[in-house]
Amino acid sequence: xxxxxxxxxxxxxxxxxxxxxxxxxxxxxxxxxxxxxxxxxxxxxxxxxxxxxxxxxxxxxxxxxxxxxxxxxxxxxxxxxxxxxxxxxxxxxxxxxxxxxxxxxxxxxxxxxxxxxxxxxxxxxxxxxxxxxxxxxxxxxxxxxxxxxxxxxxxxxxxxxxxxxxxxxxxxxxxxxxxxxxxxxxxxxxxxxxxxxxxx
Amino acid sequence: xxxxxxxxxxxxxxxxxxxxxxxxxxxxxxxxxxxxxxxxxxxxxxxxxxxxxxxxxxxxxxxxxxxxxxxxxxxxxxxxxxxxxxxxxxxxxxxxxxxxxxxxxxxxxxxxxxxxxxxxxxxxxxxxxxxxxxxxxxxxxxxx
Numbered sequence: 468x469x470x471x472x473x474x475x476x477x478x479x480x481x482x483x484x485x486x487x488x489x490x491x492x493x494x495x496x497x498x499x500x501x502x503x504x505x506x507x508x509x510x511x512x513x514x515x516x517x518x519x520x521x522x523x524x525x526x527x528x529x530x531x532x533x534x535x536x537x538x539x540x541x542x543x544x545x546x547x548x549x550x551x552x553x554x555x556x557x558x559x560x561x562x563x564x565x566x567x568x569x570x571x572x573x574x575x576x577x578x579x580x581x582x583x584x585x586x587x588x589x590x591x592x593x594x595x596x597x598x599x600x601x602x603x604x605x606x607x608x609x610x611x612x613x614x615x616x617x618x619x620x621x622x623x624x625x626x627x628x629x630x631x632x633x634x635x636x637x638x639x640x641x642x643x644x645x646x647x648x649x650x651x652x653x654x655x656x657x658x659x660x661x662x663x664x665x666x667x
Numbered sequence: 668x669x670x671x672x673x674x675x676x677x678x679x680x681x682x683x684x685x686x687x688x689x690x691x692x693x694x695x696x697x698x699x700x701x702x703x704x705x706x707x708x709x710x711x712x713x714x715x716x717x718x719x720x721x722x723x724x725x726x727x728x729x730x731x732x733x734x735x736x737x738x739x740x741x742x743x744x745x746x747x748x749x750x751x752x753x754x755x756x757x758x759x760x761x762x763x764x765x766x767x768x769x770x771x772x773x774x775x776x777x778x779x780x781x782x783x784x785x786x787x788x789x790x791x792x793x794x795x796x797x798x799x800x801x802x803x804x805x806x807x808x809x810x811x
Binding site (some may be wrong): 497536537538539540541543544546547548550564583586587610611613616617621623625626627628629645648649659665 | 674701703704705706707708709734738740741743744745746747748749750766767768770774775805806807809810
């Protein structure tokens, strides 16, 4: 390669990197001080297949949420907002993976999870596991593991309320607490899409 | 006996009049239900009572049970949802039932779609029962 061509490549790489950095700086979600790599865990998807979080989401914008289908007030609103943003941004949606991990494996069978997620977007991934596996996944992400609240069949589950967002480069850029507005998702998903994925 | 019956009728009439001419009022606005995705749904609204009162219960034909619930966010970002016995309505103050806060939880709700309307029977400690029409809205628009 000619020195001039090499210089051009370098400039392009730097510009791309800067563009990604600038995009991250404009995120409206609760940004993290230092972007951190994806946590490693493997759970089971709604088809019963093992799902290695790092491998399956490589190179994609990744949104992760721990919730449960009996939750009417928080969980479905997050998912509905993301689905609505995807409707507005089909190209971004195609480069993204939304992962919903149940914290209520007792009631959220794979079938229940699939039916719930299909109400929003058939591409959304639903994961479950044993209580120990689910606890380990939450600890890997750095949230307080969920626990059952109350007794009887109408128990609720206390769980992390925020959605975590990794860029295509596999770094965690922001968290979205409950109350995030629709426009924030549309804004931030476009910005996350500008971040370059890391060369394999 | 006839006189006694007449007296009873008058007494009942007076009671009914007292109820209908009661100047108490509770305003309910923006009553809405997020389109259910799972087995439960949540209803939100803004309430304003002209006198101190409390919302103590609610019911609807489209759900097995309606519970008064509060969602709270902990310092670590965890969210907790739990039943509450009553929702206080201080006189003249707007009390907002909203996502992530106080709401009515419709347990085992029937399938509903955006645009449907549902009657909720709200029971207040002093005012009594008040039927309210809530509109089913898409979940992404439930904040509006």
